[in-house]
Amino acid sequence: MVDLTAKPFNLDAEALDWVHRTIDSLSLEEKIGQLFINLNTSFTPEYLDNILTNYHVGGMRYMGADSATVQEHIRYAQSKTKVPLLIASNPEMGGFGSADDGTLVSTHLQAGSHPDSSIAREMGRVAGVETAAMGCNWAFAPIVDIHYNWRNTVISTRSFGNTPDVVIERAKEYFDGLSESNTVAAMKHFPGDGMDERDQHVVTSYNTLGVDEWEASYGRVYRELIDHGVQSIMIGHIGAPELSRKFRPGIADSEIMPATLAPELLQDLLRGELGFNGLILTDASMMVGMTQAMKRADLVPAAIAAGCDMFLFFRDPAEDFEFMLDGYRTGVITEARLQEALERILGLKALLGLHTTPRAAIVPTAEALSVIGSAAHHAVAADIADKTVTLIKDTQGNLPLRPATHKRIRLYGISGQADFTGVDPSGYLAIARDELEKAGFEVHVFKDAAQRKAEGEEGVYFHTVMADEANAAYPEKYDAAIVFANVAGFAQEASVRIRWSTPMAAEIPWYVTEVPTVFVSLNQPNHLIDVPMVKTVVHAHNPSREAIHAAVEKITGASEFQGTFNENVWCNTWGTRL
Template sequence: MAGESTAAAEKPRRIVVMGVSGCGKTTIGDLVARALGVPFLDGDSLHPVENVAKMAAGTPLTDEDRWPWLATVGTELANAGDGGLVLACSALRRSYRDAIREKAPDTVFLHLHGSKEVLRERTEGRSGHFMPPALLDSQLATLEPLDADEAGFVVDIAVPVSEVVAEALAGIAAVAGSKAQAGISPAGTAGTQARQFDVDLQAAPFNLDDDAVAWVDSTIRGMSLEEKIGQLFINHNNDYSPEYLDGVLENYHVGGMRYRPGPSAAVQEHIRYAQSKTRIPLLVASNPEMGGAGSCDDGTFVSTHLQAGSHPDKSIARKMGQVAGVETAALGCNWAFAPIVDIHYNWRNTVISTRAFGNTPEIVVERAKEYFDGISESPTVCAIKHFPGDGVDERDQHVVTSYNTLGYAEWNSSYGHVYREMIGHGVQSIMVGHIGAPELTRHFRPGTEDRDILPATLAPELLQDLLRGELGFNGLILTDASQMVGLTQAKKRKDLVPATIAAGCDMFLFFRNPAEDFQYMLDGYKSGVISDQRLHDALRRILGLKASLGLHKKPGAELVPPAEALRLIGSEAHLAVAAEIADKTVTLIKDTAGNLPITPETHKRIRLYGISGGSDFTRADPLAYLDTVKEELEIAGFEVHLFKTAEQREAAGEAGVNFMSVISDEATGDYADKYDAAFVFACVLGFAQEAAIRIKWSSPMAAEIPWYVTEVPTVFVSLNQPNHLIDVPMVKTAINAHAGTREAIRATIQKIQGKSEFQGTFNENVFCDSFDTRL
């Protein structure tokens, strides 16, 4: 890292461990002091007798009580000299910290942050201390988080003590490094500009040896300016022809590529050709969020993220990662845009409703680590997404800028906790979402107006001050897709392209127009928007990631496996994994009328309805899954009567039909005489075309809407979204099968008949904050 020796020589020696009562200042402070080899002092021991008596009586101290004490605290720190000192002190207000800095200007503040619930539990469990738990609310109201110009950082206490200490020591080292890199003395402050953090290629997550670092640096020295600019881009490959690839590589010198799924043989051959034609090996990315299915047409769909979080068995996520790694590596991919570490807090959010492991940080961290460990068994690096975190807003940043509106403290204990854990676990890269974070921005840039809040992709305070600084991320940062309106609405294209790199991103995902975007980036460098330091650092991270994969050691012909490796894709072994997971995760959300089991012996004649939400950009038949449902029901012994909409009947040549006539035909008094039960299978996909997704019926007052729940037992099955009960609260039996695969459909039908047990779990989002969905 640039300035590494200076940082080491100027390691912070005066540390104040701050926070409200119960956060662990004494415990953590003592352990940090031991690790640094300096003395520890509890600041409470410096209170005069009068202050101690007041606090023991439950009387809050006034500022007049505190000033002399704070001066004493500062003096103790200043008198520590070169030996250094770690001191525990609440230091809740900015003015209190300023008072300490008056005596010891180079003090670094370590803020131990915890949720109110965690803090209350800890204070109530303490004895022999003069801070009664009743004063916790008062302290939380008083607490003023660290400002951007204060030397310090935050550590979440909702993890084991050993992890808190490790994060604290990493934060202390980061503060030292940032001061050295910024060219300021230990007694200085960082100011309001974003700090620049140069990469350390021999530290995690790169862990390069001297030879690999030498390759990185010599390769950069041998590049032309155009080659350096090209390395910043990840191309979206829409064409498999050699001529297309020649143009991309010769004209734009891209550092990476990502593929739309296609036949595995075609994808592999395309990657092989690309690697053989490039001077610098390529990062080849895929989207294996569900196993191998996101990388080629014949890849194995193992499970969604939500599905992997819907059973107590955490190894489901590991198996998903293992299959994803094996199948994508067989193609020649080496970079996974996964796992997703968003938290599904808002049930209306359908961007990540099935793409998040769950609605709590704990389940997300647990399953994301499992996925990461599974895919890491293959020669693959990961890009977790979407920093600073999706799942609060209900909108889709593909079509509009969305926002994570959590306050700084709440973000730290939720999304911040997730990112700290994954960074500590070794994740190599992070994809930044086109998601604004107003309160986080204002924490680092007080007074920022609403109109000046930018998506994280363009926000140096989020990428540098927060992600690199407070969270200590040393890896590679890439943007999300640059065509997404969450980014494009923020600035003119010629400005936003270089602004992403200047803000702290290292790679730019997808050209809109290759010639234009390449020139915009080049112009941004020549005009000084992208500094020499920022360009050089981004290039070292890009090539460092390639070297961490060993790409620099392999001839181009060996960067892609032979064609025989494709036999692993969609293999019987992988399909068996998918079937096992489907069986475990089919979830019974409710059966309040006791409709189940339903068997061919008890309910032979089934009226089958399909709900799709309409066709999307893939142009695939949105109701094709119904053929599989019908086939599996008939295999089970049911007699299936498939409902068809007016549009379907017209397409089949029926004349004189309209939605009113269909309603009249369907909703007749003899419905229960014709059918013994009704099954509704919904596979509503929707992606990047609307800001929110709900059921869209085929017509006004459509005949497929479950009006028939009062006539026959009705079972509603979702093959994707978990939030459908808001639109079908009248159904008494609801199941989430998570996927439209044959394995998931077969497992669901088995469970409807009572031939196997429902094992899946669900979170409260399924009830959509409405009482009637539970009935």
């Protein structure tokens, strides 16, 4: 039913034979299991034995851990499974995010913030090298969303930019770099995020472009990347009302489904008009963008029936497996649809050479892990940081700040809450202090009311902190203020803004009228909506040592700013450019 000899599979006769023989050898339960990609929430053999023996999954993604733990986990899984597994990772920034000790090379936005397109290729290359060393073979990247709406914070740092041209150019480069390792790509999130300001993790979002506008933007991106050879596409829990109406005239508003459950978007548009022959998978199935659409018992098989080939993550393995089985038995999933999905799943495995690779050789040896977090990869990150740290504005002429002229620095840290990755969002502040001190500054770190209380100080209230901080002696104590902000709420909020520590908090830049003030963002590019009063703004893109070092180098004038930015930084708001 599927032409596995055509792009992107390009299988030979031997591989085709393996695909069909393997499918024919599977029981119904084993066929159903191939549709699932499990999120491994434990690293114990007993956990894996249960998932592999009882649910026969076709793929896995693991929770974060160090690379050695991940590799051994994958090795055990591949040794125990009947059909070799697709092992997914999320290398959106290089090796970081796929392993705790992986290299944070660059964000997508960072890779789009300099004329040198090879930055994206290097990010993809390091991502492939580091994840392949652990035994991963499937990257949930590149992200090909277009950041049209500055209020959208789920992809604000995860998009290459706000035009189709930059997204197409950099996504191709990332794919080419990734492809140097034996890794296939899943670009995301079809039919395209970046129009709605909300996060599909917590609510269904919508791409509301008209058909012609979509074709000229997101449609163009998908056509070019499909032609470039991308092997799989992750579907977002994103509705596209005008696209659905094109293929289903008269469809009621209440019938507009997120793309993961919309056959008109998957089969008529993606398979039909865009001609995509590769594998289609859902985004995470616990995201409320999907679960708010229908009951779990219905949506599990409905996603496959709509045109997805694989279903990302069990909520409860026993329940979801039974829901999928019931969907097949009741005809929601037809025999033809199941066969088609299985051919693409096994076809992707054959494309990776999993059918000819000895089982013991699928996962590299422990020695291969030496590339992860290597000095060479951190040097790549440092070079990219040097090119991409961006001066958004310096309308007051505050730069450069040098120890000879601005010795005493008041250092503020603005952090978001820890997101689902569990990474400490405040770890950057110690790095910032260290880098400033190495540059020759005398650094005085501000502590808010909660921090002072935690250290045992009594009688602390936001009014008392403000009284201590904001007084006429401020410019006598400090020569300049530098604010580092690492604010993220990915997957937990519909949008992300700065949340100050208290009402009228003392860290809010009231001090811009007292001393030269520099605001450095280590995450979101839209902070001028909340700190328009700051006259000097730098975007360093991420909280890595390399990015912070490069920012300090440029603030002090030791090196020049090279990064570029797009209009989203001004937040479409009066006063942010002042």
